[in-house]
Amino acid sequence: MAKGEQARGKRVTLKMAKRAVRLMPDGRRRLNLSNMGITAFPRCVLKLPDVVELDLSRNAIRELPDDVGAFASLVWLDLHSNKLEAVPESIGRLEGLTHLNLSNNRLTSSGLPPTLGSLTHLRSLNLGMNRLDTLPPTMVALTGLQELGLFDNLFAALPEFVRVLTCLTKLNTERNPLSYSQQDASGEPHEKLGFEENFYFCKESRLCKTCLERCREDSERQKRAMRGEGERGGRVLEEKRKRMYSGLSTPNSVAKANQDVWRRVEERH
Structure with a gap:
């Protein structure tokens, strides 16, 4: 590869993308462009409306196009281990998404759009290993969410709306500066203590x-x-x-544990 081409990153053509499409056992089409040195979102994939799973993890993508919401067929989107600092509002148009992995990027809270709350079919959302300290309040609408990864961020407190997501059964908050207050007999709060805390929500009746x-x-x-x-x-x-809690107990953005692991876990159930 020429030096200039290497600096620009690998360019994915429509022909390359078509060749990379694989038919899953359930008949769905999956496009795997993981770990290919891609630095810009390959817009050609928007011309593949039959693809429902897209893996662009382990690249160096810095931003998503504003029209990413045009990829309306997607139900599974893996963007972990890139260089994303923000997510466009148009992501809210991907209303069919059930799994979204944005872990191990450079996302800040200001880079998360309120339209994330429009992804009401989401079952799994991984936001671990970023720079987040709050979440959009609109995410309270994600009533079907079952797994949420918030590990390795900057949360000093858990967003209140998370506690009312009744379907949430796995929540990873490891390695955040979470704090809590204890009260003595008089009701006066003690000094807040910082510690690593994990929450696993599940109704006792289940x-x-x-x-x-x-x-x-x-x-x-x-x-x-x-x-x-x-x-x-x-x-x-x-x-x-x-x-x-194997599903979210460790970051799935490291080398051997990615969304494929989550897929196998889900299929077993």
């Missing part, structure tokens, strides 16, 4: 007796670990948490 008892035991172990009561207890809790 759990069997064994699973409910297990979750309560894990909660007690986590409380003891935060108080420093036993190093071994902390290790056991961590191992059990990894087994129970």
